[in-house]
Amino acid sequence: MKKLTLEDLKKIKEKTQAELEMRSPEGKDKIVVHMGTCGIAAGARETLLAILDEIEKRGLKNVVVTQAGCIGLCEYEPLISVQKLGGHKVLYKHVTPEKARKIIAQHVVNGQVVSEDVLSTE
Amino acid sequence: MKELSLHILDLVQNSIEANAKNIYLEIRKDLQRGILYIIIKDDGKGMPKEILEEIKNPFFTSRTTRKVGLGIPLFYELIKNCGGEVKINSEVGKGTEIYAEVPFLCVDLPPMGNLSGTIWGLIATNPDIDFEIKIVKNGDEINISTKEIKESIRIPINSPEVISFLKEFLNENLGGW
Numbered sequence: 001m002k003k004l005t006l007e008d009l010k011k012i013k014e015k016t017q018a019e020l021e022m023r024s025p026e027g028k029d030k031i032v033v034h035m036g037t038c039g040i041a042a043g044a045r046e047t048l049l050a051i052l053d054e055i056e057k058r059g060l061k062n063v064v065v066t067q068a069g070c071i072g073l074c075e076y077e078p079l080i081s082v083q084k085l086g087g088h089k090v091l092y093k094h095v096t097p098e099k100a101r102k103i104i105a106q107h108v109v110n111g112q113v114v115s116e117d118v119l120s121t122e
Numbered sequence: 123m124k125e126l127s128l129h130i131l132d133l134v135q136n137s138i139e140a141n142a143k144n145i146y147l148e149i150r151k152d153l154q155r156g157i158l159y160i161i162i163k164d165d166g167k168g169m170p171k172e173i174l175e176e177i178k179n180p181f182f183t184s185r186t187t188r189k190v191g192l193g194i195p196l197f198y199e200l201i202k203n204c205g206g207e208v209k210i211n212s213e214v215g216k217g218t219e220i221y222a223e224v225p226f227l228c229v230d231l232p233p234m235g236n237l238s239g240t241i242w243g244l245i246a247t248n249p250d251i252d253f254e255i256k257i258v259k260n261g262d263e264i265n266i267s268t269k270e271i272k273e274s275i276r277i278p279i280n281s282p283e284v285i286s287f288l289k290e291f292l293n294e295n296l297g298g299w
Contacts, residue, residue, distance in 0.1 A: 036193075037196070065246065067135075067138070069135065070187055
């Protein structure tokens with residue numbers, strides 16, 4: 001019979017830890033796509049799909065994408081907010097799929113806010 | 123909105139907003155009768171009668187961030203203009219059900235559009251919600267249960283590998299309306 005070694009246990013621990021990290025939004029960069037009626041009518045679904053596609057292509061494991069409702073700024077839709085771990089929450093306006101890909105590359109991956117598309121920072 | 127699948131996305135957003143944990147979505151095309159059925163059921167917080175009565179009024183909303191609520195009124199007008207019907211049942215604490223039927227040959231009915239994108243986006247960004255999806259079209263029946271997927275894969279449904287797989291599966295199976 002094969003004996004369970006300390007090495008095996010370590011592997012199991014690492015794997016489980018990695019899974020737990022994946023499951024919890026803590027310790028990750030957050031992207032929120034606003035998907036109220038106004039957002040959807042302005043193209044938020046295409047923006048969301050571009051974001052998911054870009055994350056998939058780049059294999060970004062440390063990013064969690066969620067959605068939110070309307071925050072009353074319908075004229076600026078599609079809106080997304082990006083919060084890097086330990087950074088400020090940045091709200092971007094009129095985010096087309098092209099802009100979303102740029103925000104992922106510039107802000108999420110390289111940490112540089114795309115200032116021309118920022119609506120507000122908190 | 124230019125696609126039916128965008129309306130569907132918008133309606134499901136209401137269920138998410140109502141803190142639903144289980145959402146059932148059925149889209150069924152009955153070729154013989156020429157009717158498209160759209161059914162959404164959730165176990166969210168539900169609505170009292172007063173709100174249900176006002177739900178088709180675009181100048182009514184339960185939100186405080188703005189003064190209009192266009193999601194259901196837009197969908198309702200669209201279905202009504204095509205000679206269809208929308209029924210909404212809701213009970214506080216139990217959930218809400220939207221049932222719509224519409225003749226799919228109506229010229230004013232927008233195309234289904236990117237339904238796989240709608241469903242993919244919903245599943246990928248709401249890993250804690252269990253979606254039960256049933257699509258019946260042109261003799262095909264597709265059933266997707268995210269609860270079953272979660273139980274069988276044992277890794278998070280929003281992890282990149284699963285998301286990639288789901289995207290391919292949905293793109294392959296949900297076209298051709």
